[in-house]
Amino acid sequence: MMKNAIRNTVGAVLLGAFALSGAACKKAAPPSGSAGDGQGVAQTASGDVIRIGEVGSMTGSEATFGTSTHKGIELAVKQVNAAGGVRGKKIELISLDDQGKPDEAATAATKLITQNGVSAILGEVASSRSMAMAPIAQNHKVIMVSPSSTNPKVTELGDYVFRVCFIDPFQGTVMAKYALDNLKIKKVAILRDVKNDYSVGLANFFAETFKKGGGEIVIDQSYSAGDIDFKSQLTAIRAKAPEGIFVPGYYTEVGLIARQARELGVKVPLMGGDGWDSPKLKEIGGEAMNNSYFSNHYSSEDKSPVVQEFITQFKAAYNEVPDGLSAAGYDAAKILFDAMGRAKSLASNDIREALAATKDYPGVTGKIMIDEKRNAVKSAVVLKVENGEFRYQTTVNP
Secondary structure (H helix, E strand, O other): OOOOOOOOOOOEEEOOOOOOOOOOOOOOOOOOOOOOOOOHHHHHOOOOEEEEEEEEOOOOOOHHHHHHHHHHHHHHHHHHHHOOOEOOEEEEEEEEEOOOOHHHHHHHHHHHHHOOOOOEEEOOOOHHHHHHHHHHHHHHOOEEEEOOOOOHHHHHHOOOEEEOOOOHHHHHHHHHHHHHHHOOOOEEEEEEEOOOHHHHHHHHHHHHHHHHOOOEEEEEEEEOOOOOOOHHHHHHHHHOOOOEEEOOOOHHHHHHHHHHHHHOOOOOOEEEOHHHOOHHHHHHHHHHHOOEEEEEOOOOOOOOHHHHHHHHHHHHHHOOOOOHHHHHHHHHHHHHHHHHHHOOOOOHHHHHHHHHOOOOEEEOOEEEEEOOOOOEEOOEEEEEEEOOEEEEEEEEOO
């Protein structure tokens, strides 16, 4: 788990609550483009640098999402700068902490565009926070690329909004079919976070596919992010005797849910999505998470050269094995830089066209194509939690 220290590198400016002690914050020049001129503020990519913004939850209850993603983005920046940059210009990364709050994410996006004059924004991880940022990016005609927001609504908010991850209809289908075909489960309970767009949407897509496949949702219970007592919901679930429980929430609550389920004698597998992916899941849930399953963006056990080279470089930089959020952050940055290099110019509309034309990009999280709705078409993996480790089970292609 990364603490409140983020390595400062040449060409990286870290702003906000997580700034390094002694790290210099460079004053950004005012943007030269303006919303509505067909170019956007990406015209600020002049001189020797291209400013890229990042918005993430570096602090707050879901801090590992932000810090993991930041490490992946930062590694991509280091690599591209070491190779000469993009179009001969170095990338300058300006990272802001949204504390895990949608309103702060919107404020950060506005600041990056209107004060820092960034050419594009990477972020957010959480769908609710991406949806707070997207209208701002769209209004200013500034590219926004989410590494791992999976709710379909994110990219529906504008044609300057992209993502490099799969979306929840696919992720829900993956887990529903895995439950039916691999775990041979026919009766499932759902426990969803009603305040989380990601959780609500993923639960709906899972239920739809599961029922179409002949499965039964025996009970659908809810909680709210920040809750710590789930025994009432779990007692109601226990009474329905499900063969599995689908919990499409974030690791912060999932670990507690697993512990309390086991305390109540509920031994069936828990299942979920990529919101489980955090080292903290193991710390919070402990042995209670054993024999549970979740869909994710990649597996560190993947032996492909692209994945293993990324892991080698990441471990050299941070002395840890990257999680799926780090891999998605890395892919988001690299795909953006690739599009910038292919674009006719560094104007926003030209970058947008190049991003939209991305096909078969060899990402760490799989081969990626951007479809007509600016979503990534790519594979997902299913992982099993086993003695504190995330073990690869299978890859599911779209």
